[in-house]
Amino acid sequence: MEPVKFAVLGLNQGAKIVRDALKHEEVELVAVAGFGQQAESFASELGLKRYEDYRLLLRQEQLDAVAIALPNGLHVEAVEEALAANIKHILLEKPIANTVEEAQHIIDICKEAGATLLIGHHRRNSPRYLFLRDLIASGRLGKIIGLQSSFAIAKPYAYFDVEWRIKKGGGPLLINAIHDFDDLNYLTGMKPVRVYAAARNSIRNNEVEDSVSVIVEYEGGATATYFISDGTPGPWSYDLAAEENLNYGFCTEENSLRIFGTEGSFGFPHMDLYYYDKDHYGWNEPLLKEHFDCEINDPMAAELDHFIDLCRGRETVPRCSGEDALDTLRVIKGIQKSAEIKQAVDL
Ligand SMILES: NC(=O)c1ccc[n+]([C@@H]2O[C@H](COP(=O)([O-])OP(=O)(O)OC[C@H]3O[C@@H](n4cnc5c(N)ncnc54)[C@H](O)[C@@H]3O)[C@@H](O)[C@H]2O)c1
Structure with a gap:
């Protein structure tokens, strides 16, 4: 061929x-x-x-x-x-x-x-990530009531020498947070309906933000909190925690995402589920923990494999379609708008 x-x-x-x-x-x-x-x-x-x-x-x-x-x-x-x-x-x-x-x-x-x-929302090709998606869909966590996610990381100084990254159209919301909000959409299947955000550029005074706090409301009642900064040394980001992208100095001590459900909560990428025995439920009882071992792959290489499968017709549905990416972009645009007008924005 x-x-x-x-x-x-x-x-x-x-x-x-x-x-x-x-x-x-x-x-x-x-x-x-x-x-x-x-x-x-x-x-x-x-x-x-x-x-x-x-x-x-x-x-x-x-x-x-x-x-x-x-x-x-x-x-x-x-x-x-x-x-x-x-x-x-x-x-x-x-x-x-x-x-x-x-x-x-x-x-x-x-x-x-x-x-x-x-x-190229490549995380959709990570086995641990897909495992978590299936686990949530199976109902093992019960009804999802909350999410906490962060991207707290320090980019090297030279990163900001590239002009487009520090002008409108660049910035960590569009460049990095978009991955994290794609995660929340794809992993939970929940529809975000409203965002509130406060953005600052107090580290570098660039045209674009460098630190942002966000609250998201989902259809069905769940809420999420999210913090991003690209100017703080810290381990709380997918890229440093997940050991998938060799461009990063890994620091795997912490989770970057916590998912809270009525039956259990889950820390990613450590892959630990916390829950109570049915007959011994509540804070006086032992909190049980189940760990799941999953393969760690290179999701960008897996993304190219998937793309070639699409080119060959062996697969017909893109793992991240234009519509999926647009849904995620809408969240980021809502966050930018909310930060600008200092009010909640309906998506
Ligand atoms: N999936 C991910 O995790 C991930 C990671 C980083 C960047 N990105 C995305 O990849 C894209 C590129 O980001 P980057 O950080 O590599 O940008 P960059 O500015 O560092 O690199 C851009 C590249 O495009 C080339 N280029 C620019 N204009 C060109 C032109 N007219 N003709 C030919 N070449 C041209 C430059 O020479 C350079 O090689 C962005 O959309 C970014 O959001 C994705």
Whole structure:
């Protein structure tokens, strides 16, 4: 069978997709796009055909599939260009777009063109995460009444030298919190209906936030609290706790997410369920703990496997569709709005 002719646009986050693609036996990596010192040395180290302008790549190469790992503000135009080049399978990094309107536009034009669209919320490919999703769906935690999640992390100073990350359209809400809110949507299946948020930029005084507290209300009654900061040394984030992404210095002592149900509560990624025996219920009784051992994988590599399965038609439903990513984006946009107007926002 012919390999899937594939290109990767953007070579920072995209570099990880490139490395995974080179290991995938069904993929032919035709070319990559990126500019600057890092992109140049990465491509020459691996002997890759590189274009400085991704549009030129799309116009000159015959491709079946493309991964778009360009800055958030280029997602819409890159999808338009990819479709104009008749590419039928698109893996688009998160956030799907900077605005709800742009996200809807991406969904609509991919539908019209009959193109597959998979959004890079890669945690949806983690076995521990999927185990937790199944556990919640099984009812073992009872009715979910609350969630506590955090992304408290320190990014290196050089991270902020990249301009788009510190301007509107960047910032930790759109770049990082979007993963955590996708988790809450996907893991619980609950629909968020209202958000309240307070955002600050008091660490760096950039145009975008650096620390935010959020309360979310869900249909059915559950509530969530969430704190994010990208300027505090701490272990309470998925990336440091989950041991999945080798780019991070892991610190696995703490959970990044706690889920509270009427029958039990659960800490992720430690995978411990806390509950009482039916006949010995309540705070005077021994609190029981069950630990679940699950495989730890590389969810980004698994995401590419899934994408190639979609390209081949072996799978037909993207694990994160454009609509799923839009639902998550709506939460982030609501949080931004609430922080701006200092009032609750209905989603
Ligand atoms: N899934 C994840 O966990 C994850 C992690 C990091 C970033 N991301 C997403 O990936 C995307 C890229 O983020 P990043 O941190 O790698 O950004 P970055 O700014 O560090 O890198 C962007 C890359 O795109 C290239 N580029 C920019 N404009 C171009 C153009 N016109 N033509 C060709 N190349 C061009 C740059 O040279 C660079 O290689 C963003 O959407 C981000 O949200 C996802």
